[in-house]
Amino acid sequence: MAENYLTASALVKQLGGELRGDDVILTRITSLQQAQEHDISFLSNPRLREDAVASRAGVLIVTEKSAAALVGRTLIITDDPYLYFARVARLFHPLQQARSGIHPSAIIAPSAQIADSCEIGANVVIGERCVIGEHTRVLAGTVIEEDCIIGNDCVIHANVTIYHGCQLGNRVELHSGCVIGADGFGFAWDKQKNEWFKIVQTGCVILGDDVDIGANTTIDRGAIENTIVEKDAKIDNQVMIGHNGKIGAHVAIVACTGIAGSTEVGDFSVIGGAAMIGGHLNIPPKTTIGAATAVSHSIKESGYYASIFPLQKHNDWVKNAAHIRHLHEMNQKIKALEHQLAELNGTSSNQQD
Amino acid sequence: MAENYLTASALVKQLGGELRGDDVILTRITSLQQAQEHDISFLSNPRLREDAVASRAGVLIVTEKSAAALVGRTLIITDDPYLYFARVARLFHPLQQARSGIHPSAIIAPSAQIADSCEIGANVVIGERCVIGEHTRVLAGTVIEEDCIIGNDCVIHANVTIYHGCQLGNRVELHSGCVIGADGFGFAWDKQKNEWFKIVQTGCVILGDDVDIGANTTIDRGAIENTIVEKDAKIDNQVMIGHNGKIGAHVAIVACTGIAGSTEVGDFSVIGGAAMIGGHLNIPPKTTIGAATAVSHSIKESGYYASIFPLQKHNDWVKNAAHIRHLHEMNQKIKALEHQLAELNGTSSNQQD
Amino acid sequence: MAENYLTASALVKQLGGELRGDDVILTRITSLQQAQEHDISFLSNPRLREDAVASRAGVLIVTEKSAAALVGRTLIITDDPYLYFARVARLFHPLQQARSGIHPSAIIAPSAQIADSCEIGANVVIGERCVIGEHTRVLAGTVIEEDCIIGNDCVIHANVTIYHGCQLGNRVELHSGCVIGADGFGFAWDKQKNEWFKIVQTGCVILGDDVDIGANTTIDRGAIENTIVEKDAKIDNQVMIGHNGKIGAHVAIVACTGIAGSTEVGDFSVIGGAAMIGGHLNIPPKTTIGAATAVSHSIKESGYYASIFPLQKHNDWVKNAAHIRHLHEMNQKIKALEHQLAELNGTSSNQQD
Known part of the structure; x- marks a missing residue:
């Protein structure tokens, strides 16, 4: 799909690393299996070494250690081939720039301030007093309610909903179907009337710079205080963050995980897919929670926790x-x-x- | 955010309870930690007693029992401080009233009957023969297919989808991204053609009065009979209710729970977050299912059931x-x-x- | 709801089976309990035999074996009453045909090719270079980004999102709120900057013929290669399929299941609800995974696997x-x-x- 081309030497000039072997013209970055002579690929998982040897890729991104088995090939030597691959992929597939302008079908409240460099898609609805920063893209069908503040260079994909009063930093990406700032789940039981009485949810959601939110993920607004996701936290699809949660910086949360209200996840933690984390808990920084693991009490010590019922016939x-x-x-x-x-x-x- | 103010004595006049100490002008309801002299807060969890003592709140809502440790403070004495707090919060943050009128971008089928007091937002689509009651708000981007009947004083948030023929009572609240009435998952295996044959789903979804549905929750239409959620049931985000399910009155279902088809949950039950409940089961009234608990057979006796694999390093x-x-x-x-x-x-x- | 009527003899003429007893005019297909003299119902679960005996249905669809207990009734004898019921239900409730035409509020890119027989609903947005086949219905509020190819006779319900470059076969049904082709969850950790670097997701999603996708399900686009769902796979609500996944033909995946990236599920497998399947795994063809079961390693041998922590007080x-x-x-x-x-x-x- 990429129509630009690059040379191995130009890559090294721009991204560092050491070029070993003849220079090669490159038109694509792809997997070891699919790669052909004008493709670049990478070896980061040692278990794939055989695939690297067999690969027809014109250039391979490898560590010094892996290079030994690949003599006579054009190699780029780097400490971290996976990160290097990510950077090369970004060069072949640059971020789509905002096509500045507001689609005529978009409905923008008179008091909203939209930077001229923004791209506002078809049928987008933006409420009163919203502020949207430079080069931010808001794609078709998305609804942003009143009083939201959205930073620069964000991408808000199609059919997203952001409730009133939420704030997004810069370079935030929200995938389709995610819902930011719906009411937290709070009801008081009225013993006399024998029915629920709703607790009004008066907090907001604050997403820091470089936060990514996956498709159909929901992050509820706080009951009294705010729900906060710190900078560079990465949240996958169909994740649920309850009201008043606090997700630390650089945290990664894999798909289908639920984190109940008022729970804090410390910086740099990684939460596996389909994990189930109770409310009012504390997960310390740099903690790993395995996939499909239920956490029902706070964790005192950082580490790797897991707990699934083992699969059996x-x-x-x-x-x-x-x-x-x-x-x-x-x-x-x-x-x-x-x-x-x-x-x-x-x-x-x-x-x- | 609230710009109105209230006095402690006016609160007691309206909501009951006993005022003890000097009257105070109040501008905000907030947490014990954040509260200042013109704020009201509450103590319902005895473990927070120290926080109440340390709080700078002008007024504290407490039980008679907790009052002893708070002499010299302005207190409101009540049996149930949490419910009292909920009622005060509602006074500070009244429900947003419907701004009656239909946004010019909304697309309303000619035969739909929309009460004059309704608020219909931008880009809303409402199908033929729908009936929408007084003061109901339908927010931007929501699609309501044909033949739906929706009561009074409902709030249907942005980007909701309601399939044809569904019915909502009064004061129902549907959060963004929820889908009411999609087809249940029913297929018959055709042994001769070696392929699935879809079972047409001819039932609807009926939601009783005062039902709340969370963001991105899905409630499937019945296969033959209807899927029913009884009055005052409260359902959190990302919950899945399968076809022909019957959720009793006043039931609370916490986020990420799945309830497979044809299962009945009795009145007043509470289902913890990320619970997984099989199909064709019966959960008796006043049953509590713990978070992250799998239920694969009917429960005969009300009680508190739980079952998670304990967390370990x-x-x-x-x-x-x-x-x-x-x-x-x-x-x-x-x-x-x-x-x-x-x-x-x-x-x-x-x-x- | 069905206003057409059929006779038992006409059914047998069209669908096969043996009519035993007097012919009956039929106006409805319904459950054993609800059925009256002009209704047809079916017995496929032997545990419901008593209900069949007590049923007032004018015609019962049964196996030869069940017929013995139902002498004097009008019966249709067939090997597979459930499949027969499914076919009769389809006769009473025919698939809604596309009402050909594009709603004036739909926003169609100039280079998109929409077959004349398509139904394009209100506020639909279709991007550049999309191709949409004959008789396909795209309902209100759905967004299809650029370069998608969609087959004939598809039904894309309201408020669906399809990202750029995805492909759908014929007779594909996508339910509301589902998101096809959002970015897979891929980030490389940059040790020097201490932050995540996003892996651009350059693959697409390919859905085969007769694939069904439930409400609020998400299927991520591939990182390098494509995410593939083969023909006649049936996927329920709130399922998550990670990037580069490969779901085999005729697979059924029940609601709330998550399948992490690069996992292959073999043809004819059935995955129970709320199952949690790790990444880079292989599930062989004709495998059944029980509901709420976590799978963290590949399965070598087809069979029925299950593993849930048993429910207790x-x-x-x-x-x-x-x-x-x-x-x-x-x-x-x-x-x-x-x-x-x-x-x-x-x-x-x-x-x-």
């Missing part, structure tokens, strides 16, 4: 899982056996005396 | 989880040990005779 | 779950007991010698 599961319900009893039986055996050994040793 | 998990696959075997070994020990004890006692 | 769970963290220790204790007992038996037998 259904028949084995039926046989084994039943015992989970009797683990306490099983443990009591072991204790009783230990006790009896200790007594018996006492007797035995008496007999041997 | 990853290394411990690796060590412990492997044994899950051998619990049956482990149990057999214990039985064998008990048997051997019983025999040995028999032998031993014989020897002692 | 909360108090029992507290008592039992604690032991999960000590299973390894528990197992060591059993081994020690076995060892001691073996020694003791050795001693005993020595004594008996």
